[in-house]
Amino acid sequence: MHLDHPETYPQRHAPALSAPDPRPDGRRRALRVGFGGPVGSGKTATVAALCRLLRDELSIGVVTNDIYTREDAEFLLRHAVLPPERISAVETGACPHTAIRDDISANLEAIEDLEEAVGPLDLVLVESGGDNLTATFSRGLVDAQAFVIDVAGGDKIPRKGGPGVSTADLLVVNKTDLAPLVGADLEVMARDAKAQRGDLPVVFTSLAQADGIAPVATWVRTRLAAWTAAA
Template identity: 85%
Template sequence: MHLDHPGLFPPRHTHSAAPVRPDGTRRALRIGLGGPVGSGKTATVAALCRALREELSVAVVTNDIYTREDADFLLRHAVLPPERITAVETGACPHTAIRDDISANLEAVEDLEEAVGPLDLVLVESGGDNLTATFSRGLVDAQVFVIDVAGGDDIPRKGGPGVTTADLLVVNKTDLAPYVGSDLGRMARDAEAQRGELPVVFTSLTSEDGVRPVTDWVRRRLAGWAAAGER
């Protein structure tokens, strides 16, 4: 459940999938980040916050099964003011709260918008999950799926909804490829075969400006979101 409301089952918010709130104002763009444990989801969220916080109003919702470990990581590293980071404790498989019953995440997102809004961007990070993890489109407007080369260069070939349908696939930790025997060229070919024209970026978030390809993609999504609101 949403950690800010212990002991209560979060109410369903039926209007949240709509891009426009009941008062006529346009809500923030919501981007979900999923991927296996250790792939670099939280590092991606942290890097995006650092890169965008001076130009945009950003907030984050993290998901963990029984803890608030990822939210605590972001708070320790001061990527955003504390009031812009909140946690959802799913109590079950991570995909349950991002796809099957999104009530707790919707409540967390809407509470952030009410508390610190208006927001430009809300990042919703899933707990670590397998290649089947996808977000409900009632919760997020776009999904990023993060994998890493240390997990094996056969991951893109294995596919799964996370790899094949995410709006952006991020292949992280490319600097480790020589040490773990991963073939980046093979990964690129397999990813293209699985995803067609959907974008893929290869990066190492530990390198200087390693998040730039992801940041550029987010900025394009934001521009499209803003343009759609002006029509």
């Protein structure tokens, strides 16, 4: 059976932030932001860069997800992006979808433990284990989600779509400095991302540059401001 591919795509809409539920002690809970994306796209490096930039202005915790190891958490610890007590690791034991979308109990417990141990927190970053273009977070786990892809996969990635590319609150096209080396056309990626996402935001980043994380940090600050106002 042939599938037609029309020139236009359905309009995408970001869900509005709901008012944050208070913690049992009455304090406002942290904004939870998920970062997903394929293996090697730069999710952990993006989370690390955000922590370095925002740690002096916000109280941050991080929960990482790996299938059988704690490699991503250990990366963050080695690079001292946050004190060790602010970083927690979840070993999913299965496809990352299991722990971030289907059965989120382990991640919720890790977040609650962080808030109990070092809270109150302003922001919790939840990093998914590496997956393909289908990984999305349950809205019961995170309040907003970013999806990270990189140009090394080719400029066809936004065109391939998938729920991560099409519906995440933010699409991050990472490693733009590699575009000339792999023959990726950033204008094509921007065009195809726009076609897939409508008005949902897309940012292009290169963490090899000193201010490469700035567009993602601006988006996080904007979401946090809306979250705080809703409280």
